[in-house]
Amino acid sequence: MSQSTEFAAMPDEHGFFGSYGGQFVPPHLKQVMDDINAAYDEIRRRADFQQELAGLFADYVGRPSPVFHARRLSDQLGGAQIHLKREDLNHTGAHKINHCLGEALLAKFMGKRRVIAETGAGQHGVALATACALVGIPCEIHMGQVDIEKEHPNVIKMKILGCKLVAVTRGAATLKEAVDSAFEEYLKDPEGTLYAIGSVVGPHPFPKMVRDFQSIVGREAREQFLARHGRLPDYVSACVGGGSNAIGMFTAFLPDADVSLVGVEPAGEGLDRPGRHSATLTKGRPGQLHGMACYVLEDGQGNPAAVHSIASGLDYPGVGPQHSYLKEIGRVVYDVASDAETLDAFMTLSRVEGIIPALESAHAVAWAMRTAPSLRADQHILVNLSGRGDKDADYVAQKLGL
Ligand SMILES: *Cc1c(COP(=O)(O)O)cnc(C)c1O
Numbered sequence: 366m367s368q369s370t371e372f373a374a375m376p377d378e379h380g381f382f383g384s385y386g387g388q389f390v391p392p393h394l395k396q397v398m399d400d401i402n403a404a405y406d407e408i409r410r411r412a413d414f415q416q417e418l419a420g421l422f423a424d425y426v427g428r429p430s431p432v433f434h435a436r437r438l439s440d441q442l443g444g445a446q447i448h449l450k451r452e453d454l455n456h457t458g459a460h461k462i463n464h465c466l467g468e469a470l471l472a473k474f475m476g477k478r479r480v481i482a483e484t485g486a487g488q489h490g491v492a493l494a495t496a497c498a499l500v501g502i503p504c505e506i507h508m509g510q511v512d513i514e515k516e517h518p519n520v521i522k523m524k525i526l527g528c529k530l531v532a533v534t535r536g537a538a539t540l541k542e543a544v545d546s547a548f549e550e551y552l553k554d555p556e557g558t559l560y561a562i563g564s565v566v567g568p569h570p571f572p573k574m575v576r577d578f579q580s581i582v583g584r585e586a587r588e589q590f591l592a593r594h595g596r597l598p599d600y601v602s603a604c605v606g607g608g609s610n611a612i613g614m615f616t617a618f619l620p621d622a623d624v625s626l627v628g629v630e631p632a633g634e635g636l637d638r639p640g641r642h643s644a645t646l647t648k649g650r651p652g653q654l655h656g657m658a659c660y661v662l663e664d665g666q667g668n669p670a671a672v673h674s675i676a677s678g679l680d681y682p683g684v685g686p687q688h689s690y691l692k693e694i695g696r697v698v699y700d701v702a703s704d705a706e707t708l709d710a711f712m713t714l715s716r717v718e719g720i721i722p723a724l725e726s727a728h729a730v731a732w733a734m735r736t737a738p739s740l741r742a743d744q745h746i747l748v749n750l751s752g753r754g755d756k757d758a759d760y761v762a763q764k765l766g767l
Pocket residue numbers: 459460461488563564565604605606607608609610611678679723725726751752753
């Protein structure tokens with residue numbers, strides 16, 4: 366099999382990318398996941414589904430998002446040309462709307478009465494509440510009480526958008542408890558509800574579904590870059606939390622052996638400081654988490670480790686199974702950017718190009734800024750700018766004493 370057909374066939378029928386992925390869930394849940402997979406495989410082939418999704422991508426999200434040549438930044442660094450895929454310009458300001466619209470529309474086509482999810486910092490919650498308002502399907506979001514108090518703007522937005530926000534007060538009252546709570550509620554009515562996962566993680570078919578909905582990013586970018594430059598970029602980079610914006614960008618480029626793909630994980634306050642980074646593929650090992658086999662950061666006792674990143678969207682102790690596989694076969698290289706480098710990239714992009722990036726996306730920008738000077742001026746780095754940084758402005762201003 367050639368490499369391109371091999372990638373197109375992934376995952377296999379059991380949801381595996383090599384030895385990663387699968388469905389590590391109790392038997393009754395496996396049936397529920399198999400039903401979602403069968404419905405998805407049928408619905409995604411339907412012309413009316415694809416037409417409605419394409420129409421919403423164009424007229425609602427504002428796709429295609431442009432690819433911008435960051436000339437001043439490139440000149441200042443004195444090396445490769447840096448280009449930005451502007452997912453920050455999407456409605457709601459990030460790539461998450463791509464898969465949230467896909468999931469909300471899928472729920473409608475499946476005849477579900479409700480969509481349910483958890484949210485940590487609230488980014489997934491806002492994108493999903495937006496998509497559900499548009500599609501006209503009730504939405505229930507579980508969020509830890511501690512996060513609710515920290516993330517006021519997103520909490521307000523979810524309420525305005527009409528979703529039912531459930532405050533989770535048990536335990537540490539953050540993301541993990543919100544996942545548990547949302548999942549318990551989901552299991553009360555899996556026939557009437559669709560659980561909308563926020564990245565390319567969880568049991569099969571979610572890593573596949575979310576990837577498919579995000580792959581529009583790379584398809585557009587590849588075509589835009591070819592049309593403009595008559596060639597493909599030398600490097601394509603994206604930040605990696607669960608891995609949805611990265612896999613969305615990489616998928617179209619996987620068969621292009623001459624294009625180097627680089628996923629950028631958060632080194633936080635240092636890779637040698639357990640609990641103070643979130644570099645799962647760099648420092649973790651193969652394991653299991655949230656119903657999938659994937660790289661996992663563990664503490665000494667075999668539990669998921671505490672994680673940290675300056676970007677709350679990247680602090681996850683697991684990572685998508687396809688990324689775990691792509692690391693193993695060497696098709697994608699995974700590197701890191703620290704909190705300090707990320708802050709520097711955030712400020713530099715703001716002041717040199719007038720673009721305030723999300724702190725998540727600034728990790729990929731930091732990698733490009735570090736790499737560009739060692740390359741030639743006729744080489745090109747394409748960065749997925751996954752979201753805008755309005756949400757991070759107060760935090761950065763406080764951190765830097767602005
Ligand atoms: C949530 C988020 C991420 C991280 O999620 P992935 O699934 O790894 O893409 C990255 N960038 C932005 C702007 C986000 O909101």
